[in-house]
Amino acid sequence: MDLDERKRKILQAIIRNYLETGEPVGSRTISKYTDLNLSSATIRNEMSDLEELGYILQPHTSAGRIPSDKGYRLYVDQMMLEKEEQLNQATQEVREMQKMLLDREDKMEAVLKQMAKMLAANTNYATMISAPQVRGNKLKFIQLSRVDARQLLTTIVVEGNVIKNNMISVDQMLDDETLLKLNILLNTNLNGLPIEEINLAMIANLKQQAGIHAGIIAEVMDAVAAVIKDGENVEIYTSGANNIFKYPELSDNQRASELITTFEEKQLLNELVQDTLTDESGTGIQVYIGNETPVKTMKDCSVVTATYELEEGMKGTIGIIGPRRMDYDKVISTLKTLKSQLDTIYKKDDRDSG
């Protein structure tokens, strides 16, 4: 089942060539452009074997060969092993990104958006970045403030400095003392508590202590619940969806429409994020080739993802979506470098955003 050296070299040559041209590769091409010094006939025999083994396939009888998913898979795995060390390639793109990360003074949202855009511009593929997922976080601070006679403002801060506001309408004006009491009640009972651990008994208890203001407590708890809910559907930023038009194999109406919808709805991309976050291989980089992807509209694409991690276990995903004949080499090394930048730089610096 294992391939000998020569077969592997030929397969690699086929894939390399196909990545460049997007056209089926013939035996003569391989014979000419490799250092194997073999005639096209020999190559043909080997190709015949490779086809039988399922690494390549023929679009039609008298065409050259193109890599199968299995072929790509071998190629990628092999590459990942070989290139393990040469991380500090420090390409132009990465330097740019690094600069951007250091420059950041505005919100995470803006940084992620721009990062997606830059990645797309650099790779010529479609990109997505998910904001770090808030999960298992503790309440840090709750406050009720009187904005005007009829309106209270709830402010909830969760560890990791995720902030959430909510307006509550009240029937009659609350005096300062009552407001202070409620604030103390909320903070002494809830501060430091993981949101998930807030249960019905506690809520009932709070309400009882709040007396006639139980209704307000209820609304505050709704807002807290909303924080959890918000944390579930992660924000996803995309860019470069138009890049799919650069690859004829993706830009027929049917496929293009599906892909565009996927990028626009972002719903399905979430599946990709979840899948990436759960299945954690060693490197933090994953490659989905063709049908391997969890998003079925991308079955004619390849997807490379990286997970990055900020402090406090907040994880996010970066994804690059392109044709099967993606420049895996470039994409993987770019993602690796970017990932490590994010992992380290963000952890050093400790300010954060809302």
Next chain:
Amino acid sequence: MDLDERKRKILQAIIRNYLETGEPVGSRTISKYTDLNLSSATIRNEMSDLEELGYILQPHTSAGRIPSDKGYRLYVDQMMLEKEEQLNQATQEVREMQKMLLDREDKMEAVLKQMAKMLAANTNYATMISAPQVRGNKLKFIQLSRVDARQLLTTIVVEGNVIKNNMISVDQMLDDETLLKLNILLNTNLNGLPIEEINLAMIANLKQQAGIHAGIIAEVMDAVAAVIKDGENVEIYTSGANNIFKYPELSDNQRASELITTFEEKQLLNELVQDTLTDESGTGIQVYIGNETPVKTMKDCSVVTATYELEEGMKGTIGIIGPRRMDYDKVISTLKTLKSQLDTIYKKDDRDSG
């Protein structure tokens, strides 16, 4: 220059037919499917006239005619006049939307997103909705809260209940009294003030009064400035970009790519919003045909926009983008109804969101 009744009828028939089929319309078709009882020869003569006048044109010598931008323009203007009254058409879609608006309990963002989606599904065109633009608003409430030893939380509420949070890191812990003082200082000086009217002199004054905590004041003012900045780049929600693939005249690679980019970047859509908001015709509905649109990537499209207005002069834009042969009738009446729903329903109900 003005068209006689017959010419107008023929032009109308040509446009109607072309809207349905997307194919050039021949004289025989018109002769058969109108109540004019004219032979195709007569129609041909009239069509020749209409072409000379610039209302229709021929893709090639022996093809039928298609409407020119000028032709569409006449058609739309005419239609807008005729249909002025029949607003209460209360179609299925509108009823659904109305229900959705009444149901709303979550944030504006979610409502607008879903509205865009629904519009796209109903019309089979691409849609966009801009969130109401915050402009000329007054500060309603400012608060500094101590979240932990090193961090202060700024909460700023603007009229219309736009809420903005910001974390401030401090070197040493502030005691309760100082915090209270700062809060009183901020609120007595700034509450009720239009954000634009805050000037350097006021800031200097505040800083002086804050004494050693001038740095904190500076950071709060930065956050206030950020509210203005936020207000400028309006959020725009889009949906149904994939619908362009339903119209062959828009879905060649070149055009599709440009349009998709426009929808993804949203930058350019902002121009459309601004244009719509400034140039205010009577009805609040605008129709851009082909090259009339301010967004050049949409030169092969028609764009219909409506402005809606919430309380306090907050205006937003709804846009529908489709091919030139758009079903203007349906789109306009849908937008008209939706607009009036938004105008009235939102004004009645007064709760709001952050």
Next chain:
DNA sequence: TATTAGCACTCATCGCGAAGGAGTGCTAAT
């Protein structure tokens, strides 16, 4: 005078078959 029938003409589109050519598999020679 306006309308219409008739006709020649234009031109995009479709189908078809031949030519071209890239690439293969097989066989026989090296």
Next chain:
DNA sequence: ATTAGCACTCCTTCGCGATGAGTGCTAATA
């Protein structure tokens, strides 16, 4: 084991005639 040679496959391209939709013009008609 490798390779040269050759027949074969089949996709692609191109040209060409047929088709047909639609026009403009002219002459006849009401």
